[in-house]
Amino acid sequence: xxxxxxxxxxxxxxxxxxxxxxxxxxxxxxxxxxxxxxxxxxxxxxxxxxxxxxxxxxxxxxxxxxxxxxxxxxxxxxxxxxxxxxxxxxxxxxxxxxxxxxxxxxxxxxxxxxxxxxxxxxxxxxxxxxxxxxxxxxxxxxxxxxxxxxxxxxxxxxxxxxxxxxxxxxxxxxxxxxxxxxxxxxxxxxxxxxxxxxxxxxxxxxxxxxxxxxxxxxxxxxxxxxxxxxxxxxxxxxxxxxxxxxxxxxxxxxxxxxxxxxxxxxxxxxxxx
Amino acid sequence: xxxxxxxxxxxxxxxxxxxxxxxxxxxxxxxxxxxxxxxxxxxxxxxxxxxxxxxxxxxxxxxxxxxxxxxxxxxxxxxxxxxxxxxxxxxxxxxxxxxxxxxxxxxxxxxxxxxxxxxxxxxxxxxxxxxxxxxxxxxxxxxxxxxxxxxxxxxxxxxxxxxxxxxxxxxxxxxxxxxxxxxxxxxxxxxxxxxxxxxxxxxxxxxxxxxxxxxxxxxxxxxxxxxxxxxxxxxxxxxxxxxxxxxxxxxxxxxxxxxxxxxxxxxxxxxxxxxxxxxxxxxxxxxxxxxxxxxxxxxxxxxxxxxxxxxxxxxxxxxxxxxxxxxxxxxxxxxxxxxxxxxxxxxxxxx
Numbered sequence: 001x002x003x004x005x006x007x008x009x010x011x012x013x014x015x016x017x018x019x020x021x022x023x024x025x026x027x028x029x030x031x032x033x034x035x036x037x038x039x040x041x042x043x044x045x046x047x048x049x050x051x052x053x054x055x056x057x058x059x060x061x062x063x064x065x066x067x068x069x070x071x072x073x074x075x076x077x078x079x080x081x082x083x084x085x086x087x088x089x090x091x092x093x094x095x096x097x098x099x100x101x102x103x104x105x106x107x108x109x110x111x112x113x114x115x116x117x118x119x120x121x122x123x124x125x126x127x128x129x130x131x132x133x134x135x136x137x138x139x140x141x142x143x144x145x146x147x148x149x150x151x152x153x154x155x156x157x158x159x160x161x162x163x164x165x166x167x168x169x170x171x172x173x174x175x176x177x178x179x180x181x182x183x184x185x186x187x188x189x190x191x192x193x194x195x196x197x198x199x200x201x202x203x204x205x206x207x208x209x210x211x212x213x214x215x216x217x218x219x220x221x222x223x224x225x226x227x228x229x230x231x232x233x234x235x236x237x238x239x240x241x242x243x244x245x246x247x248x249x250x251x252x253x254x255x256x257x258x259x260x261x262x263x264x265x266x267x268x269x270x271x272x273x
Numbered sequence: 274x275x276x277x278x279x280x281x282x283x284x285x286x287x288x289x290x291x292x293x294x295x296x297x298x299x300x301x302x303x304x305x306x307x308x309x310x311x312x313x314x315x316x317x318x319x320x321x322x323x324x325x326x327x328x329x330x331x332x333x334x335x336x337x338x339x340x341x342x343x344x345x346x347x348x349x350x351x352x353x354x355x356x357x358x359x360x361x362x363x364x365x366x367x368x369x370x371x372x373x374x375x376x377x378x379x380x381x382x383x384x385x386x387x388x389x390x391x392x393x394x395x396x397x398x399x400x401x402x403x404x405x406x407x408x409x410x411x412x413x414x415x416x417x418x419x420x421x422x423x424x425x426x427x428x429x430x431x432x433x434x435x436x437x438x439x440x441x442x443x444x445x446x447x448x449x450x451x452x453x454x455x456x457x458x459x460x461x462x463x464x465x466x467x468x469x470x471x472x473x474x475x476x477x478x479x480x481x482x483x484x485x486x487x488x489x490x491x492x493x494x495x496x497x498x499x500x501x502x503x504x505x506x507x508x509x510x511x512x513x514x515x516x517x518x519x520x521x522x523x524x525x526x527x528x529x530x531x532x533x534x535x536x537x538x539x540x541x542x543x544x545x546x547x548x549x550x551x552x553x554x555x556x557x558x559x560x561x562x563x564x565x566x567x568x569x570x571x572x573x574x575x576x577x578x579x580x581x582x583x584x585x586x587x588x589x590x591x592x593x594x595x596x597x598x599x600x601x602x603x604x605x606x607x608x609x610x611x612x613x614x615x616x617x618x619x620x621x622x623x624x
Contacts, residue, residue, distance in 0.1 A: 167326055168359035172420070173347040173376035186363045 025248075032056070032242035039237040052238065059242040063228035064217060072221040075140045075210075076203040082145035083199050084192065090146070091154035092180050096166065106155075109148050125212060139213035140221070144203065150195045157191040158184055193261040197254075204251055222247045274337055274427040274460050276300040276323060281332035283318055283484075292318045293484040296332070300428075300477075305454050305461045307471035310481035311507070316464045319481065320430050323462060325349040336427060352426030352459075356433040358417040360405040366392070366416050367401040373424045391419040394453060411442045418453060429454070429461045435470060447474055468508050472496070480504050502615035505542050511573065511585040513542040513609070520580060524557040525605060532620050537612035545573070545587035547607035556600030558584055562593045576601070 031039050032055055034048040059065070093099070094106050124143055133139040161184060169179045185192065207223045214220055226247065229240040276299070283293040292315045300306050308316040321327040322334065325346035333342045341349050352373075360369050370391055371384040379387075392398040395415040397408075405413055414434060421429055434450070435443045451474045454461045465471050471478045472492040480487040480495065480503070487507075488500040499505035505513050518539050522530040543557070553559055560576035563583070567573075574593060576584045586601060593599055610618040 162357065162359065164355045164357055164359035165361070168353065168355060168361075168420075170326060171324060171346045171351060171353045172373035173424070174372075178376070183361055183363075187361075 028241045028244055032245050034238050036238055055238050055242040059239040063225050068220055068222045068225035079141045079144040079203050080199045083147050083150055086146040087150035087154050090151045091158050095155045095158035113148050135214050135216050135219050153191055153195055157188040161187055190261055197258050275302045277335040279333040281329045284330045298489055303458045304476040307463045307475040307478045309471040309478050314481045315484040316481050317432055320432050320464050324351045324353055324430050350427045352421030352429045354417045354421050354431040354434045358413045362405055365402050369416055370419045370423050391422055395419045410438050411446055429459045431463045433464055500617055502611045505609055509544055511545045513544050514584045516541045521557055533610050536618045538610040538618040539613050540611040542609040543603055545585040547603045548586045548601040550591055551600055551602040553600045555602045557602045559600040562595050562597045
C-alpha cells in the first residue's frame with residue numbers, strides 16, 4: 001500500500017509539473033481560436049465558443065509573415081552554420097595545436113563569458129551603425145557567428161579524445177584537417193548537435209537584437225513581427241496568439257526530432273569523458 | 274627494410290633531461306626486434322623516433338640507405354600498433370582497416386580487396402561490419418595490426434601491444450604477432466617492459482635503460498652472456514643474486530680470483546637457478562632458510578646468510594623446512610663478474 005501511495009504521489013507531482021508546462025501552450029492555442037471578446041474576457045474563457053480559424057488567415061494579412069519566416073530561417077541557418085564552423089575550428093586549435101599564448105588566449109575567451117550580454121548591446125550597435133549595417137542581414141547574422149560557450153563545449157569534447165587516435169591518424173596519412181572532419185567531428189556528434197540545437201532555438205527566438213538593428217518590415221524576423229499586433233489601440237490577442245502558434249511550431253518539431261541529443265548534451269556538458 | 278640510428282639523441286624540452294643519449298643501432302631487414310626496458314627508459318620515445326611522430330634533437334635515422342631524419346610518419350610509410358589499439362570508434366572494422374588506404378587515395382575496389390585479405394591474415398573476417406566497441410581486446414588488437422599493415426608499411430611498430438590483454442590472451446597474441454610477422458616478412462619493432470614477451474618472440478632484443486642501449490643481441494645471449502650488471506639483473510626472475518667479491522672469493526680458485534680483481538671485478542652475480550645443493554666444504558654460501566615458496570612445481574627458497582644478505586634460490590629439488598641451515602654451491606662458469614661501473618669482467622679461465 002505504501003508503495004502504491006508513494007507512486008501516486010510521484011505521479012501527481014509529475015502531473016502538476018507537466019500541467020504547468022502545458023498550460024501556457026494550451027492558452028496560446030485556445031486563445032488563437034477565440035473571438036476578440038473571448039480573448040480578453042474576465043473571468044477567462046477556457047474553451048472557445050466556436051473555433052475562429054479565420055484568426056490565422058487574418059493574422060497573416062496584418063503583417064507579411066511569409067517574409068518574416070524567410071528572414072528567420074535565413075538568419076538562423078546562416079548564424080548556426082557560422083557558429084558551428086568557428087566553434088569546431090577554434091576548438092580544434094585550442095584542443096590539439098600548440099601555439100604561443102594558447103592558454104592565455106583561451107582564458108581571455110572564457111573571461112568574455114563573464115561579461116553580461118546587455119553590456120555589449122550598445123557598443124555592438126554603434127559598431128554596426130558605423131559599418132552602415134543597420135537594416136541588413138549582416139547586422140542580424142555577423143555578431144552571432146561565434147560563441148565562446150560553443151567553443152568551450154566542443155573543446156572539452158575534443159580533449160577527451162585520446163592522443164593516440166591523433167597519432168594513429170598521423171601514421172595513417174591523415175592531415176590535421178582531415179583528422180578534424182573525419183575523426184574528431186564524427187566522434188563529437190552529440191556535443192555538436194547540442195550546440196546546434198541550443199543555437200537554433202536561441203537564434204529563432206532572438207527578439208531584442210533583431211528589434212534593435214532592424215526597422216524596415218522586410219528585414220524583420222518572426223518574433224519581432226509579432227509586435228505588429230500591438231498598436232496604440234491595444235493588442236489583438238487572438239491574432240497575436242495565432243501568429244505565435246505559427247512561430248513556435250517549427251521549434252517544437254525541431255525539438256521533438258533532436259530531444260534525445262538535447263538532453264544528453266546538456267547532461268554531458270563539460271564533463272563528457 | 275633496414276633501420277639505422279646514427280648517434281641519435283632526444284630531448285623533449287631544452288631544459289628537460291635528455292631522454293635518449295647518443296643512440297646507435299641497426300635493425301635488420303625482415304627481423305622482429307624488441308626494445309625492452311623499465312618504464313621511463315626511453316623505449317617508447319625510440320619507437321616514436323622511428324615512426325617519425327617525433328624528431329630527434331641530434332643524429333640521423335636511416336631507412337635502408339635513405340636518410341629519413343626529417344621525414345614525417347607518412348613519408349616514412351610506417352605502420353603502428355598502439356597499446357590501447359587507437360581504433361576509430363565510429364568506423365566499422367572494415368573502414369578502420371581501409372582508412373590508411375583511403376587517405377592514400379587508393380580506389381574503393383582495391384581497398385575492399387586489401388581489407389578482406391588482411392582480415393583473413395589476422396583472422397577477424399567475420400567481424401568486418403562490427404564497430405571496435407563490439408570486439409574483445411584481442412580482436413581489437415588484431416584489427417589494429419591489420420590497419421597498420423594495410424598500406425604495406427616499410428616497418429611495423431608496436432608500442433606495448435599486449436599490455437592491455439589478460440595473461441592467457443597475451444601469450445596467444447604474442448604467438449599471433451610472431452606468425453603474422455613471419456608470414457608478411459615485415460620488419461617489426463616491438464616495445465615492451467615484459468622480458469618474457471621480448472625473449473620469446475624476438476630475433477633480437479635491445480635492452481634500454483635511462484636512454485642508453487645496455488645490450489643489443491639475440492635473446493639467449495642476453496641471459497647467458499649479459500654485457501653488464503643492469504642486463505644481468507633485469508633479465509631473469511627471480512633476479513640474479515649479487516655478492517661483493519670479497520664475500521665469495523674464497524670459494525674461487527686463487528689464480529682466477531686474483532686475475533678478476535686485477536681486472537677490476539668488485540661484484541659477482543649468480544642466478545637463482547644456478548645453485549646446487551651441496552655439502553658445506555664446496556659451498557659458496559651457507560645460510561638459514563627463511564622462506565619457502567611453492568608455486569606449482571617450482572620451489573623457491575630464500576636464504577639469509579651470516580652477513581645478513583638475502584639470497585634467492587630457484588628450482589630447489591630438496592624439501593627443506595623453514596629454519597634449516599643449508600649450503601649451496603655453483604660452478605664458476607655460472608658466475609658473472611662486474612667492475613665498479615657495472616661492466617662485465619670476463620676472464621678466459623672463467624669461461
